[in-house]
Amino acid sequence: MKKEFIYSEITNQIADQIQKGILKAGDKLPSVRKLCQDYQISMNTAKRVYLELESRSLIDSRPQSGYYVSKPILINLPLPEVSQPSLIANNDEPNELISKVYENMGKKGLTIFSIGIPAGDLLPQAKLKKEIINATRELREGGTGYEELQGNIKLRRMIAVRSLQWGGNFTANDLVTTNGGINALSFCLMALGKFGDTIAIESPCYPGILQLANGLGLKVLELPTHPTTGIEIDTLKKVIHKINICLLIPNFSSPLGSCMPDENKKEVVKLLAENNIPLIEDDVYGDLYFGPNRPKCCKSFDTEGNVLYCSSISKTLAPGYRVGWIAPGKYKDKILKLKLLHSTSSISIVNEAVANFLKFGRYEKHLFQLRKALQDNCQNYIKTIAESFPEGTKTTRPQGGLSLWVEFDKKIPTVELYDLAIKQNISIAPGRMFTLQNQFENCMRLCIGLPWSDEIKFKLKQIGTLAKTI
Amino acid sequence: MKKEFIYSEITNQIADQIQKGILKAGDKLPSVRKLCQDYQISMNTAKRVYLELESRSLIDSRPQSGYYVSKPILINLPLPEVSQPSLIANNDEPNELISKVYENMGKKGLTIFSIGIPAGDLLPQAKLKKEIINATRELREGGTGYEELQGNIKLRRMIAVRSLQWGGNFTANDLVTTNGGINALSFCLMALGKFGDTIAIESPCYPGILQLANGLGLKVLELPTHPTTGIEIDTLKKVIHKINICLLIPNFSSPLGSCMPDENKKEVVKLLAENNIPLIEDDVYGDLYFGPNRPKCCKSFDTEGNVLYCSSISKTLAPGYRVGWIAPGKYKDKILKLKLLHSTSSISIVNEAVANFLKFGRYEKHLFQLRKALQDNCQNYIKTIAESFPEGTKTTRPQGGLSLWVEFDKKIPTVELYDLAIKQNISIAPGRMFTLQNQFENCMRLCIGLPWSDEIKFKLKQIGTLAKTI
Incomplete structure (x- = not known):
């Protein structure tokens, strides 16, 4: 006290x-x-x-x-409120909305604020191309054969080495590669969840996670979440007896961008371990910090092997390569079995290419530039929102990651705003996509992964102007 | 009559x-x-x-x-008997055996008869390498971005064009790409199966399918299967009221190598459609026919969209690329949703490379050579078995595919033979791996995908010699 x-x-x-x-x-x-x-x-x-x-x-x-x-x-631009979801597990999936947003993304000439990946211009395409070519030369049989089940050993070693910098302390043998981050989460949920089990998550939450959990027959319990510090631990304590699994994005979550302070991470890891509830940690944004240091992950505080740490290079290097990994702790055998059953092998060429790219500090250099670009974007976005969005607008001030969460006045439904914006060739992600309950109707997520330009500024202003007409 | x-x-x-x-x-x-x-x-x-x-x-x-x-x-080398599995759904998974066989595969200097893929020497590695390089040049953003959800359009078009040759008659829009064939099957089973549902399959059956079904909580009903013509349709009729899904490898199934005659395919498709039971068709071996023509698939006879056709290039071109596809008929929306949830996007580079390889008849030429090699292998294997295996040995005479199924006298347990062979650096796949029941204890599968050589002949003979010592 x-x-x-x-x-x-x-x-x-x-x-x-x-x-x-x-x-x-x-x-x-x-x-x-x-x-x-x-x-x-x-x-x-x-x-x-x-x-x-x-x-x-x-x-x-x-x-x-x-x-x-x-x-x-x-x-003058305050933070959104701490979310107040109902604590009864819910599964009211906004299917039609998600389909609509997804399908419209194919439209030509669209400015897409609704997908959470960095634009191609921010990625080291030429260098990666070279590494792909090297990979076909270096790999046994040109990469046409299967890899070992656990995944490319060079890549696992590189990930392990990097993890030492921020307290992950993995060895290559702790890691299993997957086809991207969502595949990592999908294996974890399949390994741990039985039909009817309850999973606790942040609210608002990345739609892929909501749908995945729902699709596997898990009940989803959304936790009140602070836009800066993440889930409210007191609430987690209150519902702990109701849940079987917890899945969090502790660093720069999508969409809120919140980053749990170390002591919160530590407390959550302890609390869950004491209650024998596995924690799936999605750390795909962890390398995208704007501050001086990379935040630790929950896995750093895990002494029991109870945290399944998942990450990927999809948010930092090449979404289309689908290179991800899990440090599954004591659940490693289960994860390996699922990988064998559902995918047999990762794809050697892209994994080898990424392993080579990670060598010799190339990745660090790229990340440094990418972080700088994203932080500048973030500031420019916020400034533009402050200047041109309706009065009463609130927005997050993330310290990393790829998203801004914008909360309008209650009378501005973002599903309606979406329809207006798409007519102007702008795609946003309405807040309702990020929950299985009826909340966040006046919110939206904006991806800050588009390189800043006059056009982007203009499009952002246009969203504000459209919101004012509602 | x-x-x-x-x-x-x-x-x-x-x-x-x-x-x-x-x-x-x-x-x-x-x-x-x-x-x-x-x-x-x-x-x-x-x-x-x-x-x-x-x-x-x-x-x-x-x-x-x-x-x-x-x-x-x-x-003098007769066919194995038609299998007679119990018709009560069973789930006695031979976990330890599978783990042992799988883990030993890492041993250096091992001759591996136990994995069902063609050896690297039989694959067009150099040409594929070129296509990978072309893909990084041709793809937007060097392939670092996501593909469209349904998959690479060029690849889907090429698959559609090829399907016209054998009555598949797909359009590009009928197809969804996946990360290899097992991922295609996994999506189909997840889309169709509810926990506790019953799935009918061939017996013996590819272990990946058995484990996948079991892992998803499906009950597995094994059907009596003829070594040449596939499942016994009369039995399928008898148990039709008990099953919810049927999964077959109608062309050159693994491990039996059986190929259902057209009229059987037609009858099964009709029977299942009438009973509203979806058929998952695994056609990964369909292109590996030894006869003059490629066999048709069940999908050719499907007028209701009730057949989910799955295939890949893992058995013909590059197992490690993990390029597969589904023609899911009326279940397309479900499959697309699962793909979005569990993998988001296929990996552009390998899919583009395969699409390019498929152009201009290159694939046909390669397949022609591969089929020739496999057929020669098959004949050489059978000859060696006839010469050096114990009296009373039976073996299949597949007309395509990658496997031979060998049935020893009842007093020769192949689990014991496995242990003897592994000491001689030879890996075989004991029959018990291919069922969830206690059967096939005196059987084994041999992969014929290893290029024929004096060494392979010697190793095969050694298996025979070891079997005689039991």
């Missing part, structure tokens, strides 16, 4: 200074370390203070630099 | 002439057309006569040439 008190005390104190204009827009704040010393608090508490201030849109973090007081325009 | 009578009458007449030495080893038999004229029978009946004689090991078909009386050595 004392710790909680100190934390809000300091947060409010700084917030007050900003609102009263004592700290001005653009002012640099003390470093986290300095804050610790000044207030005699722990690093974790200091980080939480800044995270909370960020979540209130009062301060900004700039990579390699530190924290700054936000410009007033951002201060 | 009259037709049945004529058919056995003529068959027995010719068999009699062979056994009495009136027709001698190597003698050419009249063409099918000539047989029609001579006996005033239909083409179908004439074909069945020769098929039956072949199944009795009395005659051989030679591609582009016709039918010949077999050499005595083959006449």
Whole structure:
């Protein structure tokens, strides 16, 4: 309790200074370390203070630099509320809406804000092409044969090496490759879920996960989720007896972009392990942090092998290569069996190419550029939204990832906005896609993976203009 | 009835002439057309006569040439019996055996008769490598982006064009691509099967199918299966009220190598449609016919959209590319949804490469050579078995595909033979792997996809020698 008190005390104190204009827009704040010393608090508490201030849109973090007081325009654009889904498992899948959004994506000349992947221009296409060619040369039998079941050993080694940087600490033998991230999640859900079991997830949640769980006959329990810090752990505790599996995107979740603080990750991992509930962790956005450091994952705090860590290169390198992986902990045998049954082998050529690309720091260099581009995009999007969207609009301020979550005034239904926008050759993702309940009708997700340009700015403004007509 | 009578009458007449030495080893038999004229029978009946004689090991078909009386050595090697599985759905999965066989495959220097794919030497590796490189050049964004959900349009068109040759008559729009053939089957089973449903299959059956069905909670009903003509339709009729799905490999099934005659295919399709039972047809071996013509598939006789036709290039071109497809008939929407949920997109590069390879007759040329190699292998294997396996050994005489099914005397358990063989660096697939019941303990499958050589001959002989020690 004392710790909680100190934390809000300091947060409010700084917030007050900003609102009263004592700290001005653009002012640099003390470093986290300095804050610790000044207030005699722990690093974790200091980080939480800044995270909370960020979540209130009062301060900004700039990579390699530190924290700054936000410009007033951002201060006027508040965060969406913590979601309040019903805690009764629901399965009201918005099938027609999803089909409509999906089918329309084939339209020519469409500006697609509705799909959560980086645009091709942001990817190292030429270098990957070379690696594909190298792969056909280096692989035994030109890659025409099956791989070993667990997956390309070079790729698994490279993933293991990278994981040391952020506390994953995998060995190559801990990992099983899959055909992309969704295939990783699908294997985990098939391995763990029995028909009728209940799975707890974030709300709003990536539609692929909702549909996958629903399609496998699992009941879906949506948890209240904070736009900055992720699921509300107190609620998870309350419903813990009702659930069999938990699936989270702890780092820069889609669509909210929330990132669970380390202590929350630790607490959730402990809570679930104590209750014998496996945690599926989807970390596909983990490398897309805007801050100075890559966030840890829940798996870092897992001592029981109870976390099934899933990731891929679909959000960072080449969605079309379908290269993903699982560190399944104690469920490895189950996952291997499912892989054998449902896909036999990953596709050698793309896996070998990615393994080679990951060598020699090429991936780090690319990620550095991609993160920079996404962060710039994010700021430009938010600025444009603040300037041209209807009054009362709220938006997330993600510290990484590929999505912005926008909440309009209650009287603006985004399904209606979708229909107006598609006529102008713009595709958005209405909030209703991200839940199996009747909520988020006035919300939408915007992908920030499109390179910034006058045209994108114009299209964004157009969404705002259309929203004002409703 | 009259037709049945004529058919056995003529068959027995010719068999009699062979056994009495009136027709001698190597003698050419009249063409099918000539047989029609001579006996005033239909083409179908004439074909069945020769098929039956072949199944009795009395005659051989030679591609582009016709039918010949077999050499005595083959006449002394009878066919295995029609299988007699229990008709009670069973799920006694031989897990440990499968794991053991699978894990041992990693052993260095092993001669692997236990996996059903063609060896790399029989595949057009260099040409495929070129097509991979072309694919990275031709594809939008170098293939780093997602494909359209239904799959690469060029590939679907090429498959559709090829299907015209053998009565498949698909259009590109009828097809959905998948990550290999097993992924096609997995989507079909997930689309159609509810937990607790019963699926009817051939017995013995490819272990991947048994495990997949079992893994999805389906009850497996194994049907008595003839080594030449496939499942016994009379039994299917008897159990039709008990089953919800039927899955067959009508052309050169693994492991039996049986090929259902056209009239059987037609009858099964009709029977299942009348009873509203979907048929999943696995046709991965269909292009590997040794006779003059590619056999039709069940889908050719499907007027209701009730057959889900699955195939791939894994048995003919590049197992490691994982390129497969489904023509799902009226279940297309369900399959598309599953593909979206479980894999989002196929992998553009390998699909584009295969599409390009299929153009300009390159595939036909390759298939011609591959079929020739496999048929030669098959004859060499059978000859070696006849010469060096214990007395009382029976073996199939497949007219296509990649497998031989060998039945030893009852006192030779192949699980024991497996252990002896693996010590000599030889891997076989014991019969128990191909059923969920206690049967086929004295059987094994041998893959004929290894290029013939003195070494392979030596290894085969060694299996025979080991079997004699039991």
